[in-house]
Amino acid sequence: MNIRALIERELNEEQREAVLWTEGPILVFAGAGSGKTKTLTMRIAYLIEGLKINPTNILAVTFTNKAAYEMKSRVEKLLNRNIDYMWIGTFHSMCVRILRREIHHLGYKSNFSILDEEDSVKLISDAIKSLEIPKDYFSPKKIYREISWIKSRGKFVNDYIPHDNYEVNVKRIFKKYEEIKKEGNLLDFDDLINFVTKVLNKYDEVAHFYGDKFKFILVDEYQDINPSQHKLLKALTKYHKNIFVVGDDDQSIYRFRGSTYELMLSFKRDFKGTKVVYLSKNYRSTETIVNASKGLILFNKKREEKPLKSTKKGGEKIKVYAALNEIDEAMFVVRTIDELISKGISLNDIAILYRTNSQSRAFEDILIRSGIPYRIVGGIKFYQRKEIKDIISYLRLLLNYKDFLSLERVFSFPKRGIGKKTIERIKREITSGKDMIQAIESVIKETSQTKIKENLEKFKENFKKWETLKDSVFTLVETIIKDTNFRDNLEDERRENVDEFLSIVRDFIDRSNTENLDEFLSYISLITDADKIESTEKVTLMTVHAAKGLEFDTVFVVGLEEGLFPHFKSLASREDIEEERRLMYVAMTRAKERLFLTYALRRTIRGRPEFPEPSRFLNEIPGEYVENLGEYSSQEESKSQFVRGVSVREGERIRHEEFGYGIVIEVHSEANNPYIVVDFGEGNIKQLSLKYAPIRKE
DNA sequence: TCCACGGGCATTTTT
C-alpha cells in the first residue's frame, strides 16, 4: 500500500500533522495511550518511502533497546523491507558506534570496554583505597551517584567545583577514577555520551560528517532526556535543525537519574521556530481512567497543559480497597484475580504495580498459595548475575587486556589458586606495556611457587587458544566454559543461567549475522533483559517504573500509603512529590479497562509495624470516578487465637475496658506472648497482649 | 586463599 494512503487511513489529524511536518524542529506532546509509537514509525516510513530519504540519513534514538527493536520491526513491517542501514538505537549504542570510529581523537583506543554500574562502583572503591581516604565516610556507591550526576549534566572532572571539604575529596576520588578508567581503556555509561559530544564540539570535520550523515533525527521519550544527552543532540544538530522529539512531560519519572523534563518544556525556546503538536486522543483507557488520572496530574504545578480525551466512553469505576495489612491486601488482589479469571480474563492482561521491590514478597506468598502463576519483572537482572559477569569478563579481557576489572574476575573465578598478589603482578606487567601472554610469562619466571607456575602456564595456553577464536563467538564461549570447567561446582540455577547465556550468543549471531567478538561485546554491554519475551499465562508483578510504556486490561496499584507511595524520601520537596505524582499517573494510565487501588492500614516495614495514612493521591482523584470497597473482607483466611476460653478471629469485634469497641486486625499466635492488633477507630490502633489485656468478645 | 560471621543499611534504576 502506498504510504500516503496509509497515513490518510491509519492516522488521526494530529498524528498526521506530526508525521508530515518535515522541515525544521518539531515537538510532539504525546499523552498516555495516544499512539506515539505509531506516529513515530509512520514518520520514519514516510521519510523513506514518501520523501525518498536514504535510511542511512536517518537517526532514531530511544532510551531502551526494547523500544529500538520495536520501532525497527514496526517500520520494516510498514515498508515491507528491512532497514538495517538505518540507525535506530539507544543513545548509548549510537555513541558506542560513533566512538569506535572517533575515540582516537581523545587518546583512547577503539577497543575500549564499557563498564556497568557495578564495575564503576568497584573502580571508585579502588580509587578511594588508593587515596587512603576513610571509606566509611565516602561510600563508593554514593560517590558513584554523585559523579554520575555531574556527568549527566554533561560535565567533566575539571568542571566540578568543590564547595566544602567533603566535595574536595569527592573531586579527588573523581579524578582518580577517571585516571584508572583511562589507564584501563574503560568507559562508563556517562562517558559514552559525553565523549561523543566532546569529539563533535572539538573537531568540526567530525561534526560536519555526522551532521551531514544524520539529515533527520528523531528522539523518543524526550521527557527522559538529561542535560548531557541534550548537549549531544545540540552538537549533532549544529548544521541542520531537522529534529523531531516526542514524549509526555507528565510521564517523566527518572529525575533521580538525571532526567529533566524541563528540557522538553523549554524545547521551543531551545530550537527556534519549533512546530508543536499535541496528540490528544487516548485510545488505550476508558473515559473513567483517563479523567481520573487527569484529575490527579492537575495537582502538579510545573507541567505543560495539554488536551487529552478518551475514545472509549464510560467505563467501570476505579475501585479502592483499604486492607488491614499487606497480607490482607495481597489476599484481596488474589481474590479479585480469581473473579476475573472466572470471567474469562487472561492472566497476561493483569498487572500488580508497586512502588518498591520489597512489596512483591507478600504478593508472591499469596499467589503461590493460590496456585496462580506469576512473573516478576525486574529484580536481579540476568546480566548482573555473578556467573554471567564472570563469563563476560573472559570476553572483555580477550579484547582489551588492560581491562583490569575483568582480569580480576577472570583469575578469581573459577578458582585457580591464584590470589591477589599474583593478579597485582600481572596487572603491573600489563601496565608497563606488555600484552597478556608476555605478562603471564614474566610472572611465571619471577615466581618461585610451582603451583602458581603450573596454573599460570595452563591459563596462558588456554588464552592463546581463545585468541584464535575471536571470529566465532559461540565456539569461543563454549570453549572457555569447557577449558575452565566453568560449570563445575555451580548450583543448578546458575548452571541454567550459563546455558541461557549460550542461547543468547546463538540469538545474537542469528539476528546480527556476525560472529564477531567485538560486536557481540558492544551489544552485550548495553542490554538489559527488559526484552525477554514470555508468552505463558502469568500475572505480571513489577514496580511502576518498570511498567512505563506497557498496558494491561486490569491493573492493581498497591501500597498507596503516605511514606510508601509517595515514598518517604520524596516527602520533603515539591519537586519530588510531583515526580511521585507523575509516577502515580504512569501507574494509573497503564490500565485499559479496570483499575484497582489498594492501601493497608497497617504495614510491617523492616520488621516494624507501621500505621500509615492513606496516600494523598487517593484524595486527589476526583471522587466521581471512584468506588470505595471499604475495609477488610478475608474472614475465611483469618487466623484465630484462644483467649481465656474464647477464640478471637481477625475481623471480629471485641471490647476493651479502657479503649471500648474495636476490630481485630491481626492475630499473632506466638507461643510465649500471643497478641492481637486492634483498630479502635479514628486512627487508634493498638497492639494488645492476649495474656493480660482486659478484653472480651462482643 | 577461602569461608563464616556480624555490623550496617535499606526507592525507583532505560544504559
Next chain:
DNA sequence: TGCCCGTGGA
C-alpha cells in the same frame, strides 16, 4: 527483617 560487604581466623 533480610541482604551485602568487610574482616578475621583456619
